[in-house]
Amino acid sequence: MKKLLLGMLGLVVLVSCDTKTEKKPEEVTATEVKESKVDSFPEKKVFWGDTHNHTGNSFDVFLFGTPNSTPEIAYKFARGEEVESPTTGKPWKLSKPLDFLVVADHAELLGSIPLMYQDVPGISDTKTGKTFLDIAPNKSEKNLQKIYDILNYAAFDQPNEANLTAKDLVNDIGGEKVMQAWHRYIETAERYNDPGKFTTLIGWEWSSNNRGANLHRVVFMPQGGDVAKQFIPYSALDSDNPEDLWNWLEATSKKTGAEFVAIPHNPNISLGLMFAETRLNGQPIDRAYAAQRMKWERSVEITQIKGDSEAHPILSPNDEFADFETYDFALTPDGARPKPTKADYVRSGLKVGLELEEKIGLNPYKIGFVGSTDAHTGMSAIEENNFAGKGQHDSEPSKRSHPTGIGSSKGWDMGAAGWVGVWAESNTRQSIVDAFQRKEVYATTGPRITLRVFGSFQFTKEDLGAHMVTNGYSKGVPMGGDLYKPTNGAAPGFLISAIKDPDGANLDRIQVVKGWVNDKGVAEEKIYDVALSGGRTDGKTKVGNTVDLKTGKYTNTIGAPELSVFWTDPDFNANQNAFYYVRTLEIPTPRYSLLDAIELGIDYKETGHEPTIQERVYSSPIYYNSIKK
Amino acid sequence: MKKLLKEPLVHFFLIGAVLFVVYGLVNERSNNEDIIVDKEDVAHMAELWQLQWHRPPTAEELQGLIDRYVEQEVLYREALKLNLDHNDEIVKRRLAQKMEFLGNDLSTMVAPATEENVLAFYEKHKDNYQSDYVYSFKQIIFTGDHHQNPMVAAKNILKEKENLTAEQLKEAGDAFPLNFEFTNVDSFYINRELGDGVAEQLKTLETGRWDGPIVSGFGVHLVYIEKQIKPKIQPFEDVREKVTADYEYQMENDGKEAILNELKKKYHVIIKSEAIASKELAQNKTE
CATH class of the missing domain: 3.10.50.40 (Chitinase A; domain 3)
Known part of the structure; x- marks a missing residue:
């Protein structure tokens, strides 16, 4: 009897599948108000999150061989639950939960590649679908990489093996056809949003790769599914020009009431385009461009797995800490590693902005800083001792000596970074997005260092201490704020406090990075060591290094658990526009590649990377404006 | 016997048996060379089209859908006769995936998240809701x-x-x-x-x-x-959503695992590779 019953299984499958395709999407209880009490912090609290996480709805995640990655797993993982890793199948868990997450899948062909392999009519039987299934009938790693490469050409109308055009992609597997996946994603985001405990923000990624230049923007919003379902996310297949994206955001915002935040990432592989002096069409940047850009893009993702974009040692030769997780593998198929230009790094980009302001009267690059992962695993796992990799190809230590398929990079070229700290009154969608709009946000390369920065012409040394936060808000502006020409000619003062990650390493130092534009209209930069641990008075004295290269352990016997300082700019000129941002460094700790080498029993030198790093946080800048308010 | 009736696997087989009979009754065509496209089939195609395009297909498009359906059916049946489905990696993966879906579906059929079931789950796992x-x-x-x-x-x-x-x-x-x-x-x-x-x-x-x-x-x-x-167990009403989610997650996993374990019993797995540590081979011994 048992045998007979087992034999019937196959038939059950047939029946069950028929019913499956007919299943209507569930009704959403989207805007249903959650009853849980939401804690509120009038003097704000730092909430940690990742605004840039990819799941299997992203064509590249799927094509890199991680079809099991879902938004559900991404949310579960981020809120601290143990999940089965979509890349390796092994259990994986964050050391402590995040407070919010934006699943930002590529809008281009959102969810279409999975549907194509599920043989969904209208997708798999189109010209594009058929061509792809022809070229890659099975999902072998090689085949999927092939599709990925073709897509990267076809999407931007470059010649490709399949002879497909961007228009083919839109008509066949893009455009309206992503609606199903978009709606399913929205419903999941709504289900996992838990105000006060864990916030999910609805968003996506606009992935323009204009001639191989990474011009991607992550876009998200505080509104819920009822608003998000009124549009289909704007993709680079609609246009690869950011100005068109902003126009669309403007129009869609008017039409639906959505409030958008757009964040560009990886200027380091933008091939000179992220902070350029010209528009994409080659025309010089004008006031209108600057105003529009500043309306939608008030911050930049300064650090993430594909490298740190704060500064480059060639562009900032006097900054001994500039060479941090430098990553220059362009997304072009030729494996190029182009030389950095000042448009490719954030600090030099801010300087370009100051110079442009002199010329056109408005700064197009007056931006705050955000860190996020850009993980293509569905897991926001970027702690050095818990790194899940960029994607399938570098998901395990043993794979990391091999190429990743992303530019000419290898696994160990990826950096385990970053997250964003947000100063908000409560852990809710609106409160978090408001903080992004105020630029009261900062970037970390991993550790959850609490960083407070206030600027004012009214502060004294006494404002530091127990009442620093109250004084900071009442007499000054927090990170992301603006200062204007003082009446008394005094220099601006800053209250800065950094507290180590309670579960991490001690702090080495606090630095202020200043950029200003001189009388000739040329921007300059200088770094001040404003607080040093261990009683040092000269920043040239290194903090030391306790990392044991055999065990990968470090101790907190050097550095300080907290550093705070009142600092006044000794070189202030009231007639020069300037920015001030804070960089706080940890003592040296093991890079994940060292821990990998220990696990694999190889010499760390084989990873091609230094064994230890100094993790850091970057505050959003406070700007000094040489005009009266 | 009562205990037996509560076993998900028993339900699984019972439902399978019922479906088998029903399937046999409504799908007489499956044993001969006729390809019948009936009203329901066409309606189904039109519905899928509507779902995708948010409008009904035109007559021409519908004809195209039917033609394609017939073509596919012919090729599919011929392929089966030639055993082309055997040892095809894509077919294997797809079928394995279908079995997994089936496990999920069955667990929601066998143990739906009714008030009663969820409450019982809460009572049993109260400690998790402290x-x-x-x-x-x-x-x-x-x-x-x-x-x-x-x-x-x-x-x-x-x-x-x-x-x-x-x-x-x-x-x-x-x-x-x-x-x-x-x-x-x-x-x-x-x-x-x-x-x-x-x-x-x-x-x-x-x-x-x-x-x-x-x-x-x-x-x-x-x-x-x-x-x-001190911790106290939260009242059901306060944690209802969490319990429901936990319940569904647990049922899905249980179902999947029970079915897989049961099916595995039918096979004797022999791994002939020195690359695999003997420790991992031990899994077979539990079967």
């Missing part, structure tokens, strides 16, 4: 920045506590940007702010007096616990 410890406390901190040995410094102050006023005790710690008082904070919050394991250490302290020292991510602390609220 609230955290909640504390109100004061703390002072001693860090390595200010003391050669912060532990000794803290212990010395604790010894002196009877001779110190409340104000003096408060000032005895180091200046540190951390609250002196924490009010009604739960273990999750305490560990988030002070470091992993701090809430566990608070459990060891007396309430109503200065006690310690305990160690946080920042240094050594003396703590005055004013109030400790």
Whole structure:
């Protein structure tokens, strides 16, 4: 009897599948108000999150061989639950939960590649679908990489093996056809949003790769599914020009009431385009461009797995800490590693902005800083001792000596970074997005260092201490704020406090990075060591290094658990526009590649990377404006 | 017997048997060479089209859909006759995936998240729905920045506590940007702010007096616990959503695993590779 019953299984499958395709999407209880009490912090609290996480709805995640990655797993993982890793199948868990997450899948062909392999009519039987299934009938790693490469050409109308055009992609597997996946994603985001405990923000990624230049923007919003379902996310297949994206955001915002935040990432592989002096069409940047850009893009993702974009040692030769997780593998198929230009790094980009302001009267690059992962695993796992990799190809230590398929990079070229700290009154969608709009946000390369920065012409040394936060808000502006020409000619003062990650390493130092534009209209930069641990008075004295290269352990016997300082700019000129941002460094700790080498029993030198790093946080800048308010 | 009836696997087979009969009744065509496209089939195609395109297909498009359906059916049946489905990686994966879906579907059929089931689940796993410890406390901190040995410094102050006023005790710690008082904070919050394991250490302290020292991510602390609220099991109404989610997750996993284990019993797995450690081979022995 048992045998007979087992034999019937196959038939059950047939029946069950028929019913499956007919299943209507569930009704959403989207805007249903959650009853849980939401804690509120009038003097704000730092909430940690990742605004840039990819799941299997992203064509590249799927094509890199991680079809099991879902938004559900991404949310579960981020809120601290143990999940089965979509890349390796092994259990994986964050050391402590995040407070919010934006699943930002590529809008281009959102969810279409999975549907194509599920043989969904209208997708798999189109010209594009058929061509792809022809070229890659099975999902072998090689085949999927092939599709990925073709897509990267076809999407931007470059010649490709399949002879497909961007228009083919839109008509066949893009455009309206992503609606199903978009709606399913929205419903999941709504289900996992838990105000006060864990916030999910609805968003996506606009992935323009204009001639191989990474011009991607992550876009998200505080509104819920009822608003998000009124549009289909704007993709680079609609246009690869950011100005068109902003126009669309403007129009869609008017039409639906959505409030958008757009964040560009990886200027380091933008091939000179992220902070350029010209528009994409080659025309010089004008006031209108600057105003529009500043309306939608008030911050930049300064650090993430594909490298740190704060500064480059060639562009900032006097900054001994500039060479941090430098990553220059362009997304072009030729494996190029182009030389950095000042448009490719954030600090030099801010300087370009100051110079442009002199010329056109408005700064197009007056931006705050955000860190996020850009993980293509569905897991926001970027702690050095818990790194899940960029994607399938570098998901395990043993794979990391091999190429990743992303530019000419290898696994160990990826950096385990970053997250964003947000100063908000409560852990809710609106409160978090408001903080992004105020630029009261900062970037970390991993550790959850609490960083407070206030600027004012009214502060004294006494404002530091127990009442620093109250004084900071009442007499000054927090990170992301603006200062204007003082009446008394005094220099601006800053209250800065950094507290180590309670579960991490001690702090080495606090630095202020200043950029200003001189009388000739040329921007300059200088770094001040404003607080040093261990009683040092000269920043040239290194903090030391306790990392044991055999065990990968470090101790907190050097550095300080907290550093705070009142600092006044000794070189202030009231007639020069300037920015001030804070960089706080940890003592040296093991890079994940060292821990990998220990696990694999190889010499760390084989990873091609230094064994230890100094993790850091970057505050959003406070700007000094040489005009009266 | 009653227990047997509750076994998901038994349900699985019973449902399978019922479906088999039903399937046989409505799908007489499956045993001969006819390809019949009936009203329902066409309606189904049109519906799928509508779902995708948000409009009904035109007559021409519908004809195209039907033609394609017939073509596919012919090729599919011929392919089956030639056994082309055998040992095809894509077919294998797809079928394996279907079996997994089936497990999920069955678990929702066998054990749907009804009020009754969810409540029973809650009763059985009550311990998972306890609230955290909640504390109100004061703390002072001693860090390595200010003391050669912060532990000794803290212990010395604790010894002196009877001779110190409340104000003096408060000032005895180091200046540190951390609250002196924490009010009604739960273990999750305490560990988030002070470091992993701090809430566990608070459990060891007396309430109503200065006690310690305990160690946080920042240094050594003396703590005055004013109030400790012990965990209690939260009422079902307060955690209903979480229980439902947990229940569904658990049922899906259980179902999947039970079915796989049962099916595995039919096979004897032999792995002939020296690359695999013998430890991993041991899994077969449990079958």
